[in-house]
Each structure stands twice: as C-alpha cells, then as structure tokens.
Amino acid sequence: MELCPSVKNVLLLDSEGNRVAAKYYCDDWPTNSAKEAFEKAVFTKTQKTNARTEAEIAMIENNVVVYKFVQSLHFFVTGGEDENELILATVLQGFCDAVGLLLSTCSRGHVDRREALENLDLILMCLDEIVDGGIILETDPNVIAGKVASQSVDAGGPLSEQTISQALATAREHLTRSLLN
Amino acid sequence: MAQPFVKKDDDDEEAEYSPFLGIEKGAVLQEARVFNDPQLDPRRCSQVITKLLYLLNQGETFTKVEATEVFFAVTKLFQSRDIGLRRMVYLMIKELSPCADEVIIVTSSLMKDMNSKTDMYRANAIRVLCRITDGTLLTQIERYLKQAIVDKNPVVASAALVSGIHILQTNPEIVKRWSNEVQEAVQSRAALVQFHALALLHQIRQNDRLAVSKLVTSLTRGSVRSPLAQCLLIRYTSQVIHESASNSQTGERPFFDYLESCLRHKAEMVILEAARAITELNGVTSRELTPAITVLQLFLSSSKPVLRFAAIRTLNKVAMTHPMAVTNCNIDMESLISDQNRSIATLAITTLLKTGNESSVDRLMKQITNFMSDIADEFKIVVVEAIRSLCLKFPLKYRSLMNFLSNILREEGGFEYKKAIIDSIVILIRDIPEAKESGLLHLCEFIEDCEFTYLSTQILHFLGIEGPKTSDPSKYIRYIYNRVHLENATVRASAVSTMAKFGAKVESLKPRIFVLLRRCLLDSDDEVRDRATLYLNTLGGHGSEVETDENMNEFLFGSLEVPLVNLETSLKNYEPSDESFDINSVPKEIKSQPLAEKKAPGKKPATGLAAPPSGPATTVDAYERLLSSIAEFSSFGKLFKSSAPVELTEAGTEYTVNVVKHIFDRHVVFQYNCTNTIPEVLLENVAVIVDSSDAEEFSEVASKPLPSLPYDSPGQTFVAFEKPDGVTAIGKFSNILKFIVKEVDPSTGEAEEDGVEDEYQLEDLEVVAADYILKVGVSNFRNAWESMGADYERVDEYGLGPRENLTEAVNAVINLLGMQPCEGTEVVPSNSRSHSCLLSGVYIGNVKVLVRLSFGIDGQRDVAMKLAVRSEDESVSDAIHEIVASG
The missing domain is CATH 1.25.40 (Serine Threonine Protein Phosphatase 5, Tetratricopeptide repeat)
Structure with a gap:
C-alpha cells in the first residue's frame, strides 16, 4: 500500500485552458492527448467557479483536484481519490504563491499568461523545486521562490549577501533581456 | 501542436502574444548549435534550453537521434560556470532521460557537482544523477549519498532522501544499507527533511511488521514536528492498529490516544488526517468517533472550501456505517446545501439524506x-x-x-x-x-x-406488467393508446404489446383493446402491424381459435429462456426446409468467448475430408450437426455440452492440435482439431492414440481417423468413449498423434508415393466435473431459489485453506463447478472479508441446479466456504458437494 502522500500532476493553464506548463508524475495519462483531454476536463469543470480568494476543490475522473486562479493563470494540483485534500492544497498554495512572488518581482508586476510564458524557465524550475517524481519536495512559497531566484542570477557575488528581492531584481533584468532577444 | 496560439492570431494581440509564437522544433534544434560555441553565451544558451523545454512541455517529442544530439550538445554546457544555466542544464537532462551509455558522459560532471561547495549544485546533481542512473553506478556514488542524507543543508539532505525513495523501487538492497543515516535524518530540525526521512525509513522497513510497530511506538511519543511527517506517522499508526486488531481484540485500542491527541494539532492537515484515520478504524465505537466528528463539524463552517469539502466527504463516509454519529452535524450540513461549491452541497445533501x-x-x-x-x-x-x-x-x-x-x-x-x-x-x-x-x-x-425512445419503451413494458394488476387498469389505456398516435415506430410497437397485455389479463377490457388493436392494423410500420395482427390472433380478436390461457400468458409474459446471441446464430444457421425452426434446439449455454477455431479459418476447401466441408464449427449446434453426421456417433443421443477448445500443443509447433470435449448422456467424444503447419509435408491416416488407463470408468468405443491432412487446412479426428450413465466420470487421458508423413514437392504440390510412419506427443487431457454442468443463468436468482424449494437442499461447510484474497477463492470454485455466476456476484469488492456468490447451471440429465456460496476470510487469509445447493434431484445436489469436496 502506498502511504506516502503523492501528487499526480501539477498544471498551469491560461484563461482559455491552454497549457502554460504541466508536469505529470504518474502513468494515469500516458499520452499527450490523454493529458490534454484531462486538462480540458479540468478546465471546463472549474472555469465558472470563483477560485480567487480561496483555493477550490473538485472531484474529476476519481481524482481530487485543488485549484486556484490568479488573474489569467489557472493553477491545479491533482491527487488520488483518497489523498488528504489539505496536503494537496498546501502544495497548490506553495506553487501559486511562489509563481506570484517570482513574476511580480521579476516582471512588471503582472501575474498573467504572457509574463508566465516570458518567464517560463522560472516556472519550470519552480515546479522542479516543489515536487520530485510525485513526492512533495517543498511547500513554503518563500523558500521555493528563493531557491529559484538565487539560481537564476550569475554567480557574481556570494549569495548570502544578497537579499531575495535583490536577487529577484537581478534575475528579472537577466531574464527579460535574454528572452526578448 | 507546438504552436497553440497561432490559430487565434486575429484576436486581441496583447492577450495572444507569446514569446514562443511561431516556434518550430527544427529551428530550435538548429539554434541548439550555440551550445557548441567555444565562447559560450550563458543567456543565449538558457534561452534555447527554455525553448526546448517549452516544446517538450507542450507535448512535442524528439526522435532518438534528435534527443541524442541535444543531449550531447547540452553536456558541453557544463563548462560554463553560470549558475542559472547550470540549473537549466539539470532540468534538460532530466527531461531527456538519456540511455545508459549517454549517462556515462555526464557522470563525472555530475559527480563533480555532487562534491561542490555550492549547495544548489550538490542538491540538484544528486537528484539528476539518481534519476538517470542505473544500479551499477549507484555503488560508486553511494558514499556521497549517505553523506548527503545527513548534510547540514536541508535542501541537500532532502534531495538525497527523496532520491533514495525513488531508488528503493529498483535497487532496494542498496538503499537498505543507509538505514542508520536515514534514522539520524528523522531527528532533523528541518521539517521537510524529517518528512522525507520518515517516508524512506518506513519504506525500508515496511515488510518488517515489528520494526514498523517499534518505529511508530517511539515516534508517537512526540519528536515529530513537521505536519507532513505527522500525517505520515498517522497513516503508519493506523496501519499498525489495523494489523494488530485481529490479534488483540480486548481492552483499549493501542495508539488511540495518539490519534486523539493529533486532533488537537495546530496544523489542519494533521487534524483532518487524524479524524479520517479514526473514522476508518475497524469496528470503531461511537465513543471513539465523537472527538473526530466534533473537529470535522468545526471544519464544516470554515471559510476555506477545501476544508469544508474534506470534512463533509469524511462525514458522508461515516454516515454510511454510523448515521447516528453524524446527526449532531445536521444543522451545519443543512447550511451547506447552499454552498457555492456544488460538490460540497451535493455531499451535504446525500449525507443529510442518510442521517435524517x-x-x-x-x-x-x-x-x-x-x-x-x-x-x-x-x-x-x-x-x-x-x-x-x-x-x-x-x-x-x-x-x-x-x-x-x-x-x-x-x-x-x-x-x-x-x-x-x-x-x-x-x-x-x-x-x-x-x-x-x-x-x-x-x-x-x-x-x-418524453423525448427518449429507450425510456418510453421501458416504461411501456413496465406498465404492461404492473398496470393490469391495479384496481382500475382502464385509466392507463388512454396514455398507452396516445403513444400509437404520437410516437415513432419503436414506441408504437411497444405500446401495442402493452395493450395486448392489458387485454390478456383484464377480461373486461378485452373488447375495447380489440377495437384499439384493430386500428393499429393500418399503421405505416410493418412491425406495428405485425404485432397487432399477432396479438389479435392470440387473444381471439379475430374470432379465431383462442389459445389456452396458460400458453398465452407464457407467450406474453414469459421471459426468453435462451440467450439472444445464441438464438441469433441459430436462426442464421437455419436453412429453410420442411422442418420448422425449433426454439428448443437453441443452445442455452452462454458462450463467454468465441471459439478459438475462428482464428484459423479454412483458407482452402479441405479436399478429401470425409466430414462435412462446412469448415470450422463455430457454435454448439454446429458441433451437434457435425457429430450427428458421423455414423459412429449418431446413436449417442442428444449432445449435452461441448467444451471450449483446449490446446494440446504449444504455439508455433509443427502440428497444432486442440481438443473439444463433447459430452453425451452415456458417451464422451473428443474432437481433435489438427493443423499441419509445414508446407513441405502431407500427413495421412492421422489419428490420436488415447491412453485411458488413468480414467477407469471410460472405455474406448470408436475412433475416426483423418485420411489426409494437407498444409494449413485444419481437419478433425475423433475418439469416442463410453461411460456409465448418470455418473460424472472424470479422468486423465494421455494422447499421441500418429500419422504417415509424405514429402511434398514444392514446385508441383504433388506428394511423394512413400511415406514414413511417425508419432507426436501431445499434452494430457482431463475430463472434469465442470464438463457435466452447463452454464445457464437465471434472471432472478431469489425467485428461482424459492420456487426450487428446499426438498433437495444440501448444505455443508468447507475450508479452502489460505488464499491470496477472496476473489481468487471465488473464481476457483466457479471454475471448479463450471456454473454461471448470477447477478454479478462473481465480483468481490476489494478488501471485503466476506462474500456471497450465486451460481446457476444445468446438470447432465437436464437437471437445474442452483448454488449459494458464502465465503469468509480471516486474518491468516484462510478461506472458509458454506455451500448450499438446491436442485430438482437429490443425487445431483449430492454430486455438487462431491465435486467440491474432491476438488
């Protein structure tokens, strides 16, 4: 029996249901079309709900899905039918807030689809820091954002001397330049 | 696929803008050449990797060659000292999941990073290396991993522990050696390290019950700080409780105090986990439930939807078994009916419906x-x-x-x-x-x-059965007859049948029904007209001879005794002749799968075959025709049952043979279906020599060899045995295929004159008790059971010994008896400890048999079974018990 809490997938969709970033950790959706079908089901089922102030929850295809919307970004975390909903919600909160933190310091303050795509490397690193192969790695948004931000600056100065926001500012400059080249 | 935004470029430009607009795999792969530049530009490289990752994330796939090329290019980037780029390199390598000989290329770079002074390098290099490596490399890096587990940096420790959990699945023996370090990490002050260490420690010891129990005992005394680790500990604790429950049923439940104390934890996830664990305890008492229900009740009025959902979902489950325990929450649940989240509202209602x-x-x-x-x-x-x-x-x-x-x-x-x-x-x-x-x-x-034809016809059918039994049947006629005016042909036909049923059951309505039915004679649809005519005739509406009441009732209300599939095949096989179609000739046995012979359709007409050239028989009555056409077997009477083909050779051998067992009242015929798979030979005088010395009750009475068996055109040879009447004789038969081999000239297709005699050993064949029972289902088992009566009921109990689970035991008995499971009772719900299964069948001699099985499984996985048999014949009931007792 699998006793360790596990995450089946973490999704970030835009307000039209298109995939911005997605990470699957189990074989329930073996092909890309199966994944897209699941994302579509999740998106249409949750679209009309108001998941902005508090995270919401739904059962979809016998999975527990917790979700939260921030501006034009839709965040989802899926777990098995019997998973502790609050553990999943903690993962969601970590993901959501870390992305918010990174985007609002690294870009023009918008947390939207465009900024997310322009900073896709940050988001992918963020996902990598939250869950590893289905096992929860870290849930504190400050720690997650801090790790991602510190990694995306040049190894110019010793990290400990930089505050997170300094690090993020450097990162922002670094990334917008690199992606808009 | 990689350009989800392109298709909408007419829309609002700002909203549709994407830095990846118009991205193409080919172009990005070209761009990846910058990885090979002698002067690396870290920003540009990061940017290309991001693009590659974007493509993969959108579901694009790289071919093997592309992936290899990208991988080798990416490995060059280890030269750069840029932290951000290195992080992207790690991500990229994980996504590419390189094969073993590629891994070697990056191993040394990653091992260097594992020993770096930078924590981020160490943590990530561990995760990457453990993800892509196989067992052989592990022994080389094991030393570093052990160190990393107790590293003072929590990120490094977590990376090593989580990697350990993954590696445990494939290389448990290596990870088990890390026990001491993992145990030390459980005491870590860092919340997540503690969580990961506990998860790994438990997985290392999960097969050792005593060790798990010790672990739980020591940790429940209160050294776990992380909420996630606390949740894990609760899960382990309830597992220990569950496993010990069967042994010590007396006194206080162990660890209950711990679970209860977790209800007062400050983290909500721990409270929920503990409350759920308590409600799921085996045989939980209402005293134990109360504190858990109380915290769940508080959650119901939380402002967080996730919390409300979790609480109501748990209460809903509790209400299934302990509705009374949940009634205290009724008022809170009623206010949830108007909850914004519809899942919560629905759960609240269904719970209330259970507790109200x-x-x-x-x-x-x-x-x-x-x-x-x-x-x-x-x-x-x-x-x-x-x-x-x-x-x-x-x-x-x-x-x-x-x-x-x-x-x-x-x-x-x-x-x-x-x-x-x-x-x-x-x-x-x-x-x-x-x-x-x-x-x-x-x-x-x-x-x-009603807009659904299916529902209309279902309701009409139901009205026909229930309507006539009411106090005033006439009031339904109007509704039914309206259908004839207003609906499609399917519903009209169904309405006609329903009216006929009213006519048959309610004498006073008959004249009026006749009037209505006659009007239907002019319907535009032939099925409707046909039905009206048929019913008018059977009910006597044309002044013709009225059938007896019993026949008519049987006709109108009786159920079809034969499976529709079998009826369909029989009707298709029926050739118009003087003899009319006899429904009794339709086999009643449900065929679970098409016969294996379908796989080998006769491509060429079998030349020189004495048996009818009908090719492979596909149904039981085709078997019957085949057998009755053979003079030696024509006196055996009516065929009772034909088994599914049993393979006597392995796939891919020179000659493939399978056998079908045909059971008659006093005889058994083995039909050997032989196929010659060698193009260069022709077999002649093919026969099977059967040794029945292990089957004492059988004596061979006839054998029918196959004169010739050319390449790839299956033929049959038969052997018949006599057995005592009314005895379900069983036994084992060994078989040898005997034949004369003649070589065939591939150019002319002519066989040579002289042949060589040869033998071919086949596998043994058994006649078992299940061969004497037909799988015949009944639609309503209870009715059938009651009407059979208890005159010849035999009940006994059996121990089936240890079994994996109940499903296995149930299937074993069903296969042993060869009877038809009824009402889906062959499916055992997972984890259930007892199960009832209903079987029905027809025993040789056309004796109906019904069986009720009750299974129970105990903590040692020993399965006990109670078997109750009812049949029309005392000896048959005993015979069923004998089968089980000897099986």
Whole structure:
C-alpha cells in the first residue's frame, strides 16, 4: 500500500485552458492527448467557479483536484481519490504563491499568461523545486521562490549577501533581456 | 501542436502574444548549435534550453537521434560556470532521460557537482544523477549519498532522501544499507527533511511488521514536528492498529490516544488526517468517533472550501456505517446545501439524506427542491439515488418523495438523469405497494412528453406488467393508446404489446383493446402491424381459435429462456426446409468467448475430408450437426455440452492440435482439431492414440481417423468413449498423434508415393466435473431459489485453506463447478472479508441446479466456504458437494 502522500500532476493553464506548463508524475495519462483531454476536463469543470480568494476543490475522473486562479493563470494540483485534500492544497498554495512572488518581482508586476510564458524557465524550475517524481519536495512559497531566484542570477557575488528581492531584481533584468532577444 | 496560439492570431494581440509564437522544433534544434560555441553565451544558451523545454512541455517529442544530439550538445554546457544555466542544464537532462551509455558522459560532471561547495549544485546533481542512473553506478556514488542524507543543508539532505525513495523501487538492497543515516535524518530540525526521512525509513522497513510497530511506538511519543511527517506517522499508526486488531481484540485500542491527541494539532492537515484515520478504524465505537466528528463539524463552517469539502466527504463516509454519529452535524450540513461549491452541497445533501430521521424528511425535500435547479446532472443523479434509498428506509414517506421525483422528472434533464429518476420510481413501485398507483400515473404522464425512445419503451413494458394488476387498469389505456398516435415506430410497437397485455389479463377490457388493436392494423410500420395482427390472433380478436390461457400468458409474459446471441446464430444457421425452426434446439449455454477455431479459418476447401466441408464449427449446434453426421456417433443421443477448445500443443509447433470435449448422456467424444503447419509435408491416416488407463470408468468405443491432412487446412479426428450413465466420470487421458508423413514437392504440390510412419506427443487431457454442468443463468436468482424449494437442499461447510484474497477463492470454485455466476456476484469488492456468490447451471440429465456460496476470510487469509445447493434431484445436489469436496 502506498502511504506516502503523492501528487499526480501539477498544471498551469491560461484563461482559455491552454497549457502554460504541466508536469505529470504518474502513468494515469500516458499520452499527450490523454493529458490534454484531462486538462480540458479540468478546465471546463472549474472555469465558472470563483477560485480567487480561496483555493477550490473538485472531484474529476476519481481524482481530487485543488485549484486556484490568479488573474489569467489557472493553477491545479491533482491527487488520488483518497489523498488528504489539505496536503494537496498546501502544495497548490506553495506553487501559486511562489509563481506570484517570482513574476511580480521579476516582471512588471503582472501575474498573467504572457509574463508566465516570458518567464517560463522560472516556472519550470519552480515546479522542479516543489515536487520530485510525485513526492512533495517543498511547500513554503518563500523558500521555493528563493531557491529559484538565487539560481537564476550569475554567480557574481556570494549569495548570502544578497537579499531575495535583490536577487529577484537581478534575475528579472537577466531574464527579460535574454528572452526578448 | 507546438504552436497553440497561432490559430487565434486575429484576436486581441496583447492577450495572444507569446514569446514562443511561431516556434518550430527544427529551428530550435538548429539554434541548439550555440551550445557548441567555444565562447559560450550563458543567456543565449538558457534561452534555447527554455525553448526546448517549452516544446517538450507542450507535448512535442524528439526522435532518438534528435534527443541524442541535444543531449550531447547540452553536456558541453557544463563548462560554463553560470549558475542559472547550470540549473537549466539539470532540468534538460532530466527531461531527456538519456540511455545508459549517454549517462556515462555526464557522470563525472555530475559527480563533480555532487562534491561542490555550492549547495544548489550538490542538491540538484544528486537528484539528476539518481534519476538517470542505473544500479551499477549507484555503488560508486553511494558514499556521497549517505553523506548527503545527513548534510547540514536541508535542501541537500532532502534531495538525497527523496532520491533514495525513488531508488528503493529498483535497487532496494542498496538503499537498505543507509538505514542508520536515514534514522539520524528523522531527528532533523528541518521539517521537510524529517518528512522525507520518515517516508524512506518506513519504506525500508515496511515488510518488517515489528520494526514498523517499534518505529511508530517511539515516534508517537512526540519528536515529530513537521505536519507532513505527522500525517505520515498517522497513516503508519493506523496501519499498525489495523494489523494488530485481529490479534488483540480486548481492552483499549493501542495508539488511540495518539490519534486523539493529533486532533488537537495546530496544523489542519494533521487534524483532518487524524479524524479520517479514526473514522476508518475497524469496528470503531461511537465513543471513539465523537472527538473526530466534533473537529470535522468545526471544519464544516470554515471559510476555506477545501476544508469544508474534506470534512463533509469524511462525514458522508461515516454516515454510511454510523448515521447516528453524524446527526449532531445536521444543522451545519443543512447550511451547506447552499454552498457555492456544488460538490460540497451535493455531499451535504446525500449525507443529510442518510442521517435524517423520518420527521425531517419533508423539510429536507423542500430545501433540496430549490437546490436541484442549479446543479449539473451528474450531481442530480447522486441526489436521486440518495432519495431512492431514503424512501426505502422510510416507506411511510413515499408520498412526498414520490412527488419530489415526479416534479424533477418534469424538469429539463439529460438521458442519464431521467433514467436515474425512472429507475428509482420503478424500484419504489416494486418495493412499496402503496406507491404503485401514484407512481404508475407519474410514469404515464412522463411518457406523454418524453423525448427518449429507450425510456418510453421501458416504461411501456413496465406498465404492461404492473398496470393490469391495479384496481382500475382502464385509466392507463388512454396514455398507452396516445403513444400509437404520437410516437415513432419503436414506441408504437411497444405500446401495442402493452395493450395486448392489458387485454390478456383484464377480461373486461378485452373488447375495447380489440377495437384499439384493430386500428393499429393500418399503421405505416410493418412491425406495428405485425404485432397487432399477432396479438389479435392470440387473444381471439379475430374470432379465431383462442389459445389456452396458460400458453398465452407464457407467450406474453414469459421471459426468453435462451440467450439472444445464441438464438441469433441459430436462426442464421437455419436453412429453410420442411422442418420448422425449433426454439428448443437453441443452445442455452452462454458462450463467454468465441471459439478459438475462428482464428484459423479454412483458407482452402479441405479436399478429401470425409466430414462435412462446412469448415470450422463455430457454435454448439454446429458441433451437434457435425457429430450427428458421423455414423459412429449418431446413436449417442442428444449432445449435452461441448467444451471450449483446449490446446494440446504449444504455439508455433509443427502440428497444432486442440481438443473439444463433447459430452453425451452415456458417451464422451473428443474432437481433435489438427493443423499441419509445414508446407513441405502431407500427413495421412492421422489419428490420436488415447491412453485411458488413468480414467477407469471410460472405455474406448470408436475412433475416426483423418485420411489426409494437407498444409494449413485444419481437419478433425475423433475418439469416442463410453461411460456409465448418470455418473460424472472424470479422468486423465494421455494422447499421441500418429500419422504417415509424405514429402511434398514444392514446385508441383504433388506428394511423394512413400511415406514414413511417425508419432507426436501431445499434452494430457482431463475430463472434469465442470464438463457435466452447463452454464445457464437465471434472471432472478431469489425467485428461482424459492420456487426450487428446499426438498433437495444440501448444505455443508468447507475450508479452502489460505488464499491470496477472496476473489481468487471465488473464481476457483466457479471454475471448479463450471456454473454461471448470477447477478454479478462473481465480483468481490476489494478488501471485503466476506462474500456471497450465486451460481446457476444445468446438470447432465437436464437437471437445474442452483448454488449459494458464502465465503469468509480471516486474518491468516484462510478461506472458509458454506455451500448450499438446491436442485430438482437429490443425487445431483449430492454430486455438487462431491465435486467440491474432491476438488
């Protein structure tokens, strides 16, 4: 029996249901079309709900899905039918807030689809820091954002001397330049 | 696929802008050449990697060659000292999941990073290396991993521990050596390190019950700080409780105090985990439940939807087994009916329907009525099903519940939803006699305006059975006859049948029914006309001879005894002749799978074959025709059963042979289906030599060899045995295929004159008890059981010894008896400790047999079974017990 809490997938969709970033950790959706079908089901089922102030929850295809919307970004975390909903919600909160933190310091303050795509490397690193192969790695948004931000600056100065926001500012400059080249 | 935004470029430009607009795999792969530049530009490289990752993330795939090329290019980037780029390199390598010989290329770079001073390098290099490596490399890096587990940096420690959890799946023996370090990490001050260490430690020890129990005992004393680790510990604790419950049933439940103390934890996830663990305890008492229910009740009024959902979902489960324990929460749950989140509202309603008492039903129904209009069909179906069970629980309340159902029936809704309502009304009508008249009228009103043909015909059929039994059958006629005017042909035909049933059952209505049926004679559809004519004739409406009541009732109300599939095949095989089609000749056995012979259709007509050239027989009656056409077997009487083909050779051998066992009252015929798979040879005088020395009750009476067996055109040879009448003789037969081999000239296809005699050993064949029982299902087992009577009932108990689970035991008995499982009882719900299974069949001699099996499994996985048999013959009931006792 699998006793360790596990995450089946973490999704970030835009307000039209298109995939911005997605990470699957189990074989329930073996092909890309199966994944897209699941994302579509999740998106249409949750679209009309108001998941902005508090995270919401739904059962979809016998999975527990917790979700939260921030501006034009839709965040989802899926777990098995019997998973502790609050553990999943903690993962969601970590993901959501870390992305918010990174985007609002690294870009023009918008947390939207465009900024997310322009900073896709940050988001992918963020996902990598939250869950590893289905096992929860870290849930504190400050720690997650801090790790991602510190990694995306040049190894110019010793990290400990930089505050997170300094690090993020450097990162922002670094990334917008690199992606808009 | 990689350009999800391109298709909408006419829309608002700002919203549709994407840095990846128009991205193409080929172009990006070209760009990846910058990885090879002698002067690396870290920013540009990061940017290209991001693009590659974007493509992969959107579902694009790289071919093997592309992936290898990208991988080798990426490895060059280890030269750069840019932290951000290195991080992207790690991500990219994980995504590419390189093969073993590619891994070697990066191993040294990653091992260097594992020993770096930078924590980020160490943590990530560990995760990457453990992800892509195989067992051989692990021993090289094991030393570093052990160190990393106890590293003072929590990120490094977590990386090593989580990697350990993954590696444990493939290389448990290596990870088990890390026990000491992991144990040390459990004491870590860092929350997540503790969580990861505990998870790994438990997985290392999971097969050692005593060790797990010790672990739980020591940790529940309070050294776990992380909420996630606390949740894990609760799961381990309830597992220990579950496993120890079977041993010590007396006194206090161990560790319950710990679970209860977790209800006062400051983290909500721990409280929820503990409350759920308590509600799921085996044989939980209401005293144990109370504290858990209390915290869940508090959650119900939380501002967080996730918390409300978790609480109501748990309470809903509790209400299934302990409805009384949940009643305290009724007021809180009632306020959840208007919850914004429809899943929460639906769960609240269904829970209330389980916990409510008789007096609260009316109030509840009023609240639900408001709620029903604004939820999706899938939730409505759940509510309808809950109301159905509520009504069966409080039959006195049928009036308000039936009203509710009829009201929602009138509203808009899809097919599944309407079907759920109709099914519920039908069940209520069947089980609550008082509800019948009003229920039937509701159904009548529904079909007046029903858009689903399937539902209309179902209701008409049901009306035909129940309507005539009511106090005033005539009031339904109008509704039924209206269908004939207003509906499509399928519904019209069904209405005609229903009217005929009223005519047959209610003598006073007969003349009026005749008038209506005669009007249908001019219908535009032939099925409707045919039915009207048929019923007018059977009921005597044409003044013709009236059939006896019994025949007529049997015809109108009796169920078809043969499976429709078999009837269809029989009708297709029927060739028009003087002899009319006899429904009794249709086999009653349900064929679970098509016969294996279908795989080998005769490509060429079998030349020189004495048996009818009909090719492979596909159904039982085709077997019967085949056998009766052979003179030696024609005196054996009616074929009782033919088994599915049993393979006697392995796939891919020179000659493939399978056998079908044909059982007659006093004989058994083995039909060996042989195929010659060698193009260069022709076999002649093919026969099977059967040694029946292990089957004492059988004596060989005839053998029919196959004169010639050319390449790839299957032929049959038969051997017949006599056996004592009425005895289910069983035994083992060994078989040798004997034949004369002649070589064939491939150019001319002519066989040589001289042949060589040869033998070929086949596998053994058994005649078992199940061969004497036909799989014949009954639609209503209880009725069949009751009407069979207890005259020849035999009950006994058996121990089946240790089994993996109940499913295995149930299947073993079903296969042993060869009977048809009824009403889906062959499916055992997972983890259940007892199960009942209903079987039906026909024993040789055409004796109906019904079997009731009750299984139970104990903590040691020993399975006990109670077997009750009813049949029409005492000796048959005994025989069934004998089969089980000797099997």
